Amino acid sequence: MKTRYQKLAPFRLGCIVFLTLVPVRDLQCQDNIVRNGSFEALTFEYPNYWTGVFGVNTGIAADGVTSAAVDFAGEFVAQTLGTVAGQTYHVSFAVSGNSSSPGLSIVQLGWGGSTVGDVTWESPYTPGDGRNFKWQYGNFDLIAASSSTLLRFERSPASTSAGTWLDDVRVLQIPEPSFLALSVLSLFAVLVRWTRPSRGNPARHASARV
Numbered sequence: 460m461k462t463r464y465q466k467l468a469p470f471r472l473g474c475i476v477f478l479t480l481v482p483v484r485d486l487q488c489q490d491n492i493v494r495n496g497s498f499e500a501l502t503f504e505y506p507n508y509w510t511g512v513f514g515v516n517t518g519i520a521a522d523g524v525t526s527a528a529v530d531f532a533g534e535f536v537a538q539t540l541g542t543v544a545g546q547t548y549h550v551s552f553a554v555s556g557n558s559s560s561p562g563l564s565i566v567q568l569g570w571g572g573s574t575v576g577d578v579t580w581e582s583p584y585t586p587g588d589g590r591n592f593k594w595q596y597g598n599f600d601l602i603a604a605s606s607s608t609l610l611r612f613e614r615s616p617a618s619t620s621a622g623t624w625l626d627d628v629r630v631l632q633i634p635e636p637s638f639l640a641l642s643v644l645s646l647f648a649v650l651v652r653w654t655r656p657s658r659g660n661p662a663r664h665a666s667a668r669v
């Protein structure tokens with residue numbers, strides 16, 4: 460005959476998997492600290508909250524209908540973020556270009572005043588209307604050094620394509636590892652306590668054997 464523990468084991472396992480996934484789900488629920496990261500909010504055709512030297516594409520986008528264009532050497536788009544010193548953030552963004560010309564569109568990512576990486580988009584070179592966007596996403600985990608961090612995107616001088624476009628910029632705070640570890644340890648403690656066989660009342664067992 461199955462014990463109470465054996466009967467409940469599959470149910471418990473399901474609960475444990477579910478609860479363990481909660482912190483992972485929360486990673487996806489963090490707020491984007493970039494304002495107007497999709498370049499959709501415009502004032503006189505200029506994206507709110509962004510500074511720099513850049514253009515705007517309408518009808519060309521990885522998200523929504525608008526994107527930024529840093530088509531020429533020296534062009535850039537930037538925004539200062541409110542951050543927490545020592546906190547890790549996940550940075551993601553989409554890069555594309557004019558597919559009617561061959562070449563590479565390379566976007567350099569600046570974080571806190573330093574260039575920390577780049578993303579390369581290679582034109583599929585499909586002459587026509589140039590709208591084979593094939594957006595290429597970059598993903599970076601970066602640590603903030605202070606309470607404000609400059610986020611900056613610039614067309615690399617090594618780019619050879621006809622255009623360099625940027626969209627869907629997101630910066631999400633990554634929960635501290637200690638939080639995740641604490642969650643797992645808490646679940647483990649619950650599991651151990653729940654699965655421990657009941658020893659009952661020794662005094663009562665002794666009495667029953669008499």
Ligand SMILES: [Ca+2]
Nearest residue numbers: 497522523525
């Ligand atoms: Ca957009």
